[in-house]
Amino acid sequence: MILYYDINYDIILILYPIIEIAIILLILVMNMDLQLASFITAGILAIVGLYGVFFVDNVLKKIIALSALGNGVNLTLIAIGYKAGGIVPIKMPSMEFTMFATKAVYPLPQALVLTNIVIEASMLAIMLALSIVFYKKYKTLKASIILKED
Amino acid sequence: MVKIMNLLPLIVVYPLIMAIIFNYIYKSKVIRILALLMALSLIILPFLGSYGTYFFGAHGMESGLISGIAYIFNPAKQIIIFTLMLIGSLVLITGIGEKRVNGLFVSLLLMGLASVSAVVLADDLFNIYVFYEIVAIVQTGLVIASGTEKAYKSAFRYMIMGNMAGSLLLLGIAFLLSATGTLNISDMHNYLANNPATPTIYGGLLMLIIGLCYGSGLPPFHTVKADIYARAKPFVASMLQTYSKAILVAIMLVILKLFGGLSYFNTAHGALIALSIFGMVFGVVMALLQSDYKKLLSYHAISQVGYVAAGLAIGTPLGIVAGIFHAINNFIYKSALFLGAHIVSQKKSSNLAKLGGLLPIMPTVAFMILCAKLAISGVPPFNGFQSKLLLAEAAMNVNMPELAIIMILVSVGTFVSMMKAFYLIFLKPCSEEQIKEYKTTKVSKYSIFSLAVLTILCILLGIYPDIVINQITPYANEIGRIWTL
Numbered sequence: 001m002i003l004y005y006d007i008n009y010d011i012i013l014i015l016y017p018i019i020e021i022a023i024i025l026l027i028l029v030m031n032m033d034l035q036l037a038s039f040i041t042a043g044i045l046a047i048v049g050l051y052g053v054f055f056v057d058n059v060l061k062k063i064i065a066l067s068a069l070g071n072g073v074n075l076t077l078i079a080i081g082y083k084a085g086g087i088v089p090i091k092m093p094s095m096e097f098t099m100f101a102t103k104a105v106y107p108l109p110q111a112l113v114l115t116n117i118v119i120e121a122s123m124l125a126i127m128l129a130l131s132i133v134f135y136k137k138y139k140t141l142k143a144s145i146i147l148k149e150d
Numbered sequence: 151m152v153k154i155m156n157l158l159p160l161i162v163v164y165p166l167i168m169a170i171i172f173n174y175i176y177k178s179k180v181i182r183i184l185a186l187l188m189a190l191s192l193i194i195l196p197f198l199g200s201y202g203t204y205f206f207g208a209h210g211m212e213s214g215l216i217s218g219i220a221y222i223f224n225p226a227k228q229i230i231i232f233t234l235m236l237i238g239s240l241v242l243i244t245g246i247g248e249k250r251v252n253g254l255f256v257s258l259l260l261m262g263l264a265s266v267s268a269v270v271l272a273d274d275l276f277n278i279y280v281f282y283e284i285v286a287i288v289q290t291g292l293v294i295a296s297g298t299e300k301a302y303k304s305a306f307r308y309m310i311m312g313n314m315a316g317s318l319l320l321l322g323i324a325f326l327l328s329a330t331g332t333l334n335i336s337d338m339h340n341y342l343a344n345n346p347a348t349p350t351i352y353g354g355l356l357m358l359i360i361g362l363c364y365g366s367g368l369p370p371f372h373t374v375k376a377d378i379y380a381r382a383k384p385f386v387a388s389m390l391q392t393y394s395k396a397i398l399v400a401i402m403l404v405i406l407k408l409f410g411g412l413s414y415f416n417t418a419h420g421a422l423i424a425l426s427i428f429g430m431v432f433g434v435v436m437a438l439l440q441s442d443y444k445k446l447l448s449y450h451a452i453s454q455v456g457y458v459a460a461g462l463a464i465g466t467p468l469g470i471v472a473g474i475f476h477a478i479n480n481f482i483y484k485s486a487l488f489l490g491a492h493i494v495s496q497k498k499s500s501n502l503a504k505l506g507g508l509l510p511i512m513p514t515v516a517f518m519i520l521c522a523k524l525a526i527s528g529v530p531p532f533n534g535f536q537s538k539l540l541l542a543e544a545a546m547n548v549n550m551p552e553l554a555i556i557m558i559l560v561s562v563g564t565f566v567s568m569m570k571a572f573y574l575i576f577l578k579p580c581s582e583e584q585i586k587e588y589k590t591t592k593v594s595k596y597s598i599f600s601l602a603v604l605t606i607l608c609i610l611l612g613i614y615p616d617i618v619i620n621q622i623t624p625y626a627n628e629i630g631r632i633w634t635l
Contacts, residue, residue: 046321053314059306066313073317073324080328108333109324112276116320119283123313126290130306136298147307 016048038079045072059131063124070120073114081109112119158199158223159206161231161271164193165264172257182246185555189239189246190264196232199223202338203273220273220334226474229618230396231267233481235370237392238263240600244385244489247596255295259389262288270400282319282365285397286312289390293382304377311374315364322357325350339408347414355418358405359425366398369428369457372452376436377432379448384495385597387444388488391451392481395458399477402462403629410465411631424462427556429456434563443491443500447484450526453560454469454480460542460557464548466535467546467630472540474622477617479525479533481612486522487606489597490515494575496593498584502571507580511588516576518605522544523572525608527565533611540619549635605633 023041026032045068051063086105091097134146168188176182200223207218238259245255265281265288272278290312293305327333329350330341342351355576362368375394379387402422433453440446458480461473491500493515498505509516525532528539538561545553560605611618 049317050314053310060512062310066317069314069317073321077324077327080324091563106331108276108328112279112320112323112327114275115280119280119287119316120313122287122308123283123316126287126294127306127309127313127385130294130302130309133302134306147303 016044018047019044032082035079035082038075038082041078042072042075045075046068048072055145059134059143059146062143063127063131066127067120067124074116075112077109079118081106154497156199156204158204158221158271158387162200162264162268164195165260165267166283169257169264171258172253172260175253181251181253181256185242185251188256188260189242192235192239192242193232195235196228199532201228202541204364219282220336221271221272222273225621227270229366229457229478229621229631230270230399230474232320234263234266234270234392234396235479237481237485237604238418240390240485240489240603241385242390244594244597244600247594252295254387255292258291258295259289261395262292262389266396266400269397273335274368275326275404276336278401279316279320280459282361282397283312283316285365285393286316288377289393292386292390293378296381296383296386298381301381304374304381308374308378311371315361318357319361320397321362322354322361322389322611325354325357327593335404335407342390342408342412347412352414354517355405355409355415358401359418360420362401362405363425365401366455366459367429367452368398368425368455369432372429373619375446375453376433376445379451380442380445382498384444384447384488384492385600387448387491388485389452391448391484394451395455395477395480398455398458399462399474401578402459402473406462406465408469410629418464419465423460423550423553424464426456426459427553428452429459430556431456431558434560434567438567440567441502443494443502443505443571443575447491448566450487450564450567451484453455453564454484456560457538457541457557458556460538461544464544464550466544466548467626467634468540468546468547470626470630471619471622472537472544474626475618476534476537476541479619480539480608482604482611483525483532483534485524486520486601486608487519487526489601489604490519490634491524493593493597493601496597497591504576505575507576507577507585508588509576511585512593513603514556515593518601519576520572521605521608523568526613527568527614528561529565531612532608533615534608535616536612541557548633590608 020041021092023037027034027037050063051071051073052068053062056065071112080128083105085103087103089104091100131141135141140146152338172181172184202223203222204223206221234390240479242256242259244322245251263286265284267279269278269285272281290305290309293301293308323333326338328340329348332338332341364371379390382390388514409418431452433449433451433456435454437449440449458473461469461476494500494505494508497508497511521532524535528534540556542557545551545557
């Protein structure tokens with residue numbers, strides 16, 4: 001599979017913060033639904049990540065793009081578990097069960113996110129270590145040189 | 151039916167703990183002895199637990215909904231895990247015979263065994279996702295351990311793809327979680343069967359299939375997968391391909407269990423069968439072009455993944471039996487072939503142009519490799535023949551003679567390239583100097599022992615396929631749906 005293309009990638013990297021700021025403004029000014037806003041942000045993050053993985057010709061930027069993709073997925077999970085006015089899903093002895101069951105947020109997505117953060121950290125660590133090795137050898141981070149098929 | 155505690159978790163826990171211990175051992179003599187003990191004890195593990203459904207965690211079952219880790223153990227899973235552990239221990243034994251033994255290598259291998267067993271056993275998507283990612287990391291680590299620069303490159307490529315596919319798989323799991331509210335596969339199946347489908351569920355299914363493709367090496371991920379098999383040391387590659395195929399079987403069974411029999415799954419059936427056909431054909435066509443023995447074998451591994459996926463994607467009880475049986479046969483003969491490549495490359499190299507005339511030097515090894523080659527091409531009386539026959543029968547039973555024809559054609563291609571490799575390695579005439587060089591290099595006896603065990607299994611399962619088929623059939627009847635085109 002081709003992992004490198006020489007295409008101007010700056011447009012999306014400039015557009016991304018602008019869209020983010022627009023969403024923040026929408027939330028603050030227009031009172032946009034927080035869950036919807038997070039889904040949109042997650043979608044943008046995932047698209048930027050996928051774009052970066054395929055079209056950016058730099059190993060380090062590819063890794064950053066991968067972490068953006070992972071964060072998009074994490075945000076999706078968090079947004080799924082979101083509940084307006086929810087409480088922490090820990091049942092205290094004093095709490096009534098029905099009150100707890102209706103108010104507490106769903107803890108499973110959060111558990112998944114925590115696990116994913118750990119896994120992603122280890123994966124990124126391996127990739128960064130490998131890119132250090134590549135940099136020492138080639139004196140460059142260009143993916144078109146480093147990952148060239150032979 | 152529900153058991154509170156048993157020795158079953160040892161399948162996952164014991165290799166994981168030993169993996170941590172091996173990480174801190176540096177003396178190679180100690181590693182050798184401990185690894186041998188590990189290899190012997192791994193084979194016993196699948197027989198410790200009794201069949202049934204297991205729950206681990208704080209709450210167990212509450213008002214019909216399951217919370218916590220759920221495992222299902224049945225004869226089919228037992229035989230898959232047994233084969234996995236057997237190949238793991240044979241690879242460990244081969245590793246003992248190497249000049250440099252590394253604690254990290256043993257540790258990674260054990261971690262992979264534990265994770266793949268957990269993926270096979272687990273009945274909830276959370277566990278499957280976590281251990282799926284650990285398998286990806288372990289595979290990368292095992293490739294990096296071979297220490298060449300090309301290995302680093304392919305590991306990096308594999309890692310980029312892996313990170314992406316892992317994220318997409320998690321996204322799919324998130325979709326399914328948001329649609330159904332649970333991650334337990336049995337509960338999720340009940341929900342999906344009784345409720346109308348939504349676009350979220352379609353998205354979840356699509357992402358699961360992407361995760362499956364990456365984990366097993368179906369297209370579009372076949373090149374990165376073949377690359378890591380070819381770059382790793384051959385005896386490690388035998389372990390890598392075993393991991394991939396076990397993951398394929400496990401996740402495919404999950405997909406069938408969740409969506410099998412639902413009206414919208416027909417399209418996915420078609421897509422999965424198409425993917426497996428692409429895998430079969432790409433694999434064998436690429437294998438015919440290769441001049442390096444390791445690369446040739448790696449592309450055949452991809453091609454064989456296509457066979458397993460085709461059997462499972464058909465989704466009838468016979469198809470599932472054929473798919474799992476072919477996966478088990480594949481573990482055995484493909485590992486035998488990779489171990490054979492290990493022995494051959496110890497003699498000289500894995501480049502087919504440089505080899506030749508090895509038959510008089512090691513006739514027994516040549517015979518064993520020939521057995522494995524005949525098994526992979528589906529020649530009776532070896533095990534490959536039995537499972538390929540079942541696969542073709544399953545394809546015919548759902549009125550897809552085209553699929554059966556493609557399988558047979560791909561078998562022919564496999565036979566051609568395997569015999570080409572056999573001629574170039576063993577029969578091609580070579581110079582006197584080369585024979586002298588062959589005689590000075592030694593081959594470790596451990597790898598020949600492992601190869602012999604696998605060859606005996608090839609013949610045994612070819613003559614008595616019922617040993618495995620009888621174990622798988624009840625589970626296949628439970629999951630499979632009968633349909634015709």
